[in-house]
Amino acid sequence: MRKIFFSGAVLTASLLLGACSGPESPAPAPSSQAGHNAADVTFAQQMIPHHQQALEMAKMVPARSSDPKVVDLAGRIDRAQDPEIRQMQGWLKAWGVAATSHSMPGGHEMSGDHTMTGMMSDADMKSLDAARGPAFDRSWLDMMIKHHQGAVEMAKTELAQGADAGAKALAQRIIDAQEAEIAEMRGLMKG
Template identity: 90%
Template sequence: MRKIFFTGAVLAASLLLGACGGPESPAPSAQAGHNAADVTFAQQMIPHHQQALEMAKMVPSRSSNPKVVDLAGRIDRAQDPEIRQMQGWLTAWGAAPASHSMPGGHEMSGDHTMTGMMSDADMKSLDAAKGPAFDRSWLDMMVKHHQGAVEMARTELAQGADAGAKALAQRIIDAQQAEIAEMQGLVKG
């Protein structure tokens, strides 16, 4: 029994030392399975999703179109859990949440202006609209907003390392491209 325990302990120590690597062994490509692109993706997608939720929550009191109300509800139900998931990743990765102010009172990291984000003026204009005028503005803005999210998700797929973050990016692309097509159909109809 002692020999098995000793052999197991030696094997574990060897694996640990081997994982540390020396000057001749290559370092892991990303610490803990993630890289800077994954962190940036989460830091930027969180406020992006938060603005989409803010926009979705405007719909029930301003729209009389059941299709727009349904779509806004689906956006709310999909993106809120994604925000919590990304916040969990940032905590697990030891990364700070977004750190600079941006339109809509949300924050983001770096000096990058996120594509698809609505300005404060856009949000105030949307907040003041009602009925069909609201629906049209909301659909136009949400299409642009979703296109921005798809672009950010494509960057994550191309540059990210974390399997979970890349899987979320693909889900965002799939869901939001379908919603873009649905919204464009609603605008035409």
């Protein structure tokens, strides 16, 4: 096995360049073969389908929502999570690991024999898909809060157990962004 080591400056520069890459050029943040562990792999394998479901939920909003603030939030979720998916897929490829290992209901993939915290069931997604207007907004906000709480929990596990600096940095960004969005969504539900 070939080992590749990166200095802190190269890693920082690569992470910044990776964050600026366009959709047609997903650049995985560098990661040394020796610098990741099983927790990093699990984090990426589980966060990818978790984010994919959030994107699926976000894409429902424009045609169903009656609240421009919900539409705006869904757009921001879509723009933030799609590049993160590509970044994690790049890590898994660089680590020589499959992106996913087990199928979940609804075509989502996951690793392990349990359901991920915050994932919506097929019935939840069908119910959300059928709703419109204020009823859709309430359901979507409620489900997305739970979904984000699950992502925050997964990211906290990565911070506690992961070894890869890039994966841990992404986990912290997920915690910061999604906790702020949870607070925003709670405000919208009260409003």
